[in-house]
Amino acid sequence: MDDFKDKVAVVTGGGSGIGRGICHALAEAGANVVVADIDEESAGKVSEEIGGKGVRGVAVATDVTQTESVTALASTTLKEMGGVDVVCNNAGVYLGGEMADTTEDDWRFVLSVNLDGVFRVGQAFSKILREQGRGGHIVNTASIGGFMSHGAAVAYAASKFGVVAYSEALRQDLAPHGIGVSTLCPGPIRTSLAGSDRLREPGEQKGGKSQALWEFIREGMEPEEIGPIVLAGIRDNAAYIYTHDFSDAFSERFQRVLKDFDRVR
Numbered sequence: 001m002d003d004f005k006d007k008v009a010v011v012t013g014g015g016s017g018i019g020r021g022i023c024h025a026l027a028e029a030g031a032n033v034v035v036a037d038i039d040e041e042s043a044g045k046v047s048e049e050i051g052g053k054g055v056r057g058v059a060v061a062t063d064v065t066q067t068e069s070v071t072a073l074a075s076t077t078l079k080e081m082g083g084v085d086v087v088c089n090n091a092g093v094y095l096g097g098e099m100a101d102t103t104e105d106d107w108r109f110v111l112s113v114n115l116d117g118v119f120r121v122g123q124a125f126s127k128i129l130r131e132q133g134r135g136g137h138i139v140n141t142a143s144i145g146g147f148m149s150h151g152a153a154v155a156y157a158a159s160k161f162g163v164v165a166y167s168e169a170l171r172q173d174l175a176p177h178g179i180g181v182s183t184l185c186p187g188p189i190r191t192s193l194a195g196s197d198r199l200r201e202p203g204e205q206k207g208g209k210s211q212a213l214w215e216f217i218r219e220g221m222e223p224e225e226i227g228p229i230v231l232a233g234i235r236d237n238a239a240y241i242y243t244h245d246f247s248d249a250f251s252e253r254f255q256r257v258l259k260d261f262d263r264v265r
């Protein structure tokens with residue numbers, strides 16, 4: 001996709017951080033944007049900001065952990081905007097915690113948003129994009145943590161590895177339909193992700209904490225900077241959209257993966 005003018009984009013988790021940055025960049029490039037977020041107030045604020053840029057912004061309160069909510073997002077998008085061209089599947093949460101600290105509620109909290117949510121939104125909107133027959137693009141937000149697991153955030157790492165696998169499969173499936181799929185793998189970005197705890201239900205058994213992330217992201221890139229990087233990735237139909245150069249660490253990791261093939265040679 002070369003031109004975003006008059007296109008329609010949907011951004012989940014659009015009320016804050018990376019999602020908000022993507023919404024702004026899309027609006028500046030001329031796209032009308034549906035801002036979907038569980039936090040209705042922040043979605044409303046971002047859609048107003050977008051309206052100030054001469055395009056349409058529509059806020060839709062959406063919980064990506066609920067199928068009905070995602071179905072409602074899809075039908076509101078079609079009703080309000082008449083179609084969809086770009087889907088940024090970005091809503092996410094974080095919990096730090098080694099395996100010993102991770103409760104089943106922690107695991108569910110992270111996986112239900114970061115992986116099941118990406119699946120739900122991906123399935124609903126890829127069906128629409130296919131049926132429209134006019135191409136389009138999906139960006140699924142994973143992380144550099146989608147390639148490099150570490151013991152300090154096991155549920156998060158599992159969710160992001162899952163997003164990478166889902167995205168790679170979706171990219172192959174949708175290519176014949178002229179629909180691009182990119183996996184966004186941000187490095188440290190200074191957002192509200194370290195406050196994900198606020199979205200947990202009171203009765204849950206809590207082991208992991210989100211605040212642990214702050215040390216890693218507090219000197220990170222500003223989320224406004226990521227929007228143009230994402231748009232450039234969509235224009236090029238990049239398989240992976242990176243924000244930082246982690247190639248040495250990735251290379252080390254892949255060398256470790258390959259090394260044990262020595263045992264079967």
Ligand SMILES: NC(=O)c1ccc[n+]([C@@H]2O[C@H](COP(=O)([O-])OP(=O)(O)OC[C@H]3O[C@@H](n4cnc5c(N)ncnc54)[C@H](O)[C@@H]3O)[C@@H](O)[C@H]2O)c1
Pocket residue numbers: 012013014015016017018019036037038039042062063064065090091092093094113117141142143144185186187188189190191192193194196199217220223
């Ligand atoms: N900040 C980083 O350093 C970083 C690095 C790699 C990947 N990421 C990923 O980027 C994405 C965006 O995170 P961010 O850093 O901008 O954090 P953020 O907390 O600023 O934004 C996340 C948004 O998702 C929304 N959200 C959470 N649960 C939701 C749900 N169930 N349904 C709908 N919306 C929901 C939140 O309300 C929030 O507005 C996430 O997938 C995150 O894992 C972030």
